Amino acid sequence: MTDAERALWRLLRDRSLQRAKFRRQVPIGRYVADFLCYEARLILEVDGSHHGDERAPIDAERTVWLESQGFRVLRFWNSDVLLARDAVLTAVLSALESAPVLASGIDPPHPAATPPPSPARGEGETHPTLGLYVHWPFCKAKCPYCDFNSHVRESVDQGRWRAALLAELEHYARQAGRRRLPSIFFGGGPPSLMPPATVAALIERARQLFAFDPAIEITLEANPTSAEAGAFAGFAAAGVNRLSLGVQALDDASLAFLGRQHSAAEALAAVALARRAVPRLSFDLIYARPGQTPAAWAAELARALEEGTEHLSLYQLTLEENTVFHARARRGELALPPEATQAALYEATQETLGRLGLPAYEISNHARPGAESRHNLVYWRYGDYLGIGPGAHGRLTLANATPQGEKLALSQHRAPEVWLERVEREGHATRTRQVLAPEERLRECLLMGLRLAEGVPLARVAAESGRPLADWIAPARLSAALEACYLTLDEARVAATAEGRQRLDALLKHLLA
Numbered sequence: 001m002t003d004a005e006r007a008l009w010r011l012l013r014d015r016s017l018q019r020a021k022f023r024r025q026v027p028i029g030r031y032v033a034d035f036l037c038y039e040a041r042l043i044l045e046v047d048g049s050h051h052g053d054e055r056a057p058i059d060a061e062r063t064v065w066l067e068s069q070g071f072r073v074l075r076f077w078n079s080d081v082l083l084a085r086d087a088v089l090t091a092v093l094s095a096l097e098s099a100p101v102l103a104s105g106i107d108p109p110h111p112a113a114t115p116p117p118s119p120a121r122g123e124g125e126t127h128p129t130l131g132l133y134v135h136w137p138f139c140k141a142k143c144p145y146c147d148f149n150s151h152v153r154e155s156v157d158q159g160r161w162r163a164a165l166l167a168e169l170e171h172y173a174r175q176a177g178r179r180r181l182p183s184i185f186f187g188g189g190p191p192s193l194m195p196p197a198t199v200a201a202l203i204e205r206a207r208q209l210f211a212f213d214p215a216i217e218i219t220l221e222a223n224p225t226s227a228e229a230g231a232f233a234g235f236a237a238a239g240v241n242r243l244s245l246g247v248q249a250l251d252d253a254s255l256a257f258l259g260r261q262h263s264a265a266e267a268l269a270a271v272a273l274a275r276r277a278v279p280r281l282s283f284d285l286i287y288a289r290p291g292q293t294p295a296a297w298a299a300e301l302a303r304a305l306e307e308g309t310e311h312l313s314l315y316q317l318t319l320e321e322n323t324v325f326h327a328r329a330r331r332g333e334l335a336l337p338p339e340a341t342q343a344a345l346y347e348a349t350q351e352t353l354g355r356l357g358l359p360a361y362e363i364s365n366h367a368r369p370g371a372e373s374r375h376n377l378v379y380w381r382y383g384d385y386l387g388i389g390p391g392a393h394g395r396l397t398l399a400n401a402t403p404q405g406e407k408l409a410l411s412q413h414r415a416p417e418v419w420l421e422r423v424e425r426e427g428h429a430t431r432t433r434q435v436l437a438p439e440e441r442l443r444e445c446l447l448m449g450l451r452l453a454e455g456v457p458l459a460r461v462a463a464e465s466g467r468p469l470a471d472w473i474a475p476a477r478l479s480a481a482l483e484a485c486y487l488t489l490d491e492a493r494v495a496a497t498a499e500g501r502q503r504l505d506a507l508l509k510h511l512l513a
């Protein structure tokens, strides 16, 4: 640390700045910010000297990029920090006052997430980029809580499935055109049961059909059984660079309760293998399990982080209709923890992971800054994506008559056999292909974007729906949400607070009534 950086660090401990938590040397995309306050999306940088500063052109480029990601960047010269302490303090305080979250007078209980590098698109642009989702619909056994489109079959004709997935990919690529591809996501029940050769063939075909982003993220969901872990190296060789493991719990009793096919030791061994196989790793855990205490959950989270993961998806157990758990709950054989315990478990999640450097950037997703799931960000930022495979969904904006382009909502047949038969007959298994009306685009854009701590740029709302946000929401409804501290709004962005994100459906119903 230079003298000036040390002086700035000391200054940030000033009492008047105590509500704003700054961290040092935080990686954001391809840069490392000198000092970052998540809540206020404010970066402070310290530069060499007024004279002959070699970093100047790089810094300009760096500032432009960071600002394009939704940060405000304040740059100070070494000499200012050392000699003009009061001026620096005033500048930082005034930037904090005009920052979106702090400006509303809400002191968020937990750091909001850093807006991560945006592979999706620039704000307000149409949709030059595209995410690709591939759904694999087969599981070894159906978990008792899961209502996902996943099915158990005695055998799967791998050759037919591979050919059909490739055919549907080609069909949709013809509709989308040759766009830039920032991410591919293999999801489902789980795709670690796919032969690596099928994954390799799909990645290769996508490489021919689209322009791969140099930093393309290719994620594959995997169950952490020893058999599936054996294929991790094969997936990595196919081009997968991120694994998302369904660990679900770190003790055997909970895993047995959740009906999982692996023990805790097996899951941890799979995590270790995954870490060696690919550069990026995430895992899923389910909490609010019967009898779980906040202290035990906090310890489990801390244990999870010891495995070195940069990203965690944490889901509160829900009783989905048509699942075994739902039926057991109806018979009185299973009960979720009371609401107060669920709230305490949520609080423990936010507190533990905020403290350990993985704040929530989305309702259920936590990441170290820069390690957010780029693919899921495409959905939440309401970018375009293609979904291929049974039940997969897509959103595709066509450059045509309307100023914002027509946006299509696409979905495929859900039943695996119907899907396969349709693709073999027609080259695709499209079940719905619907042009979205402006109000529907507004609703979806908010529904997705307000899940994110960074919120939604107002320019995006206008670009999607053709009208500014103020035209869509009655002023009294907006003020009520702002006063209740469920929402923040400034000249550039609307965002849900942590409290607002917890009741997002009700909040949107209120706003768009």
Ligand SMILES: C[S@@+](CC[C@H](N)C(=O)[O-])C[C@H]1O[C@@H](n2cnc3c(N)ncnc32)[C@H](O)[C@@H]1O
Binding pocket: 145, 146, 147, 148, 188, 189, 190, 191, 221, 222, 223, 245, 246, 247, 248, 284, 285, 286, 315, 316, 317, 318, 319, 320
């Ligand atoms: C649909 S699954 C697919 C992932 C993969 N097949 C697996 O089992 O690991 C995605 C994640 O959603 C979560 N999930 C599914 N059903 C859930 C439920 N009823 N309550 C809470 N989380 C659930 C699990 O954490 C799971 O890993």
Ligand code: SF4
Binding pocket: 138, 139, 140, 141, 142, 143, 146, 147, 148, 150, 188, 189, 190, 223, 246
């Ligand atoms: S949680 Fe995953 S493995 Fe379990 S049934 Fe659902 S998709 Fe299959």
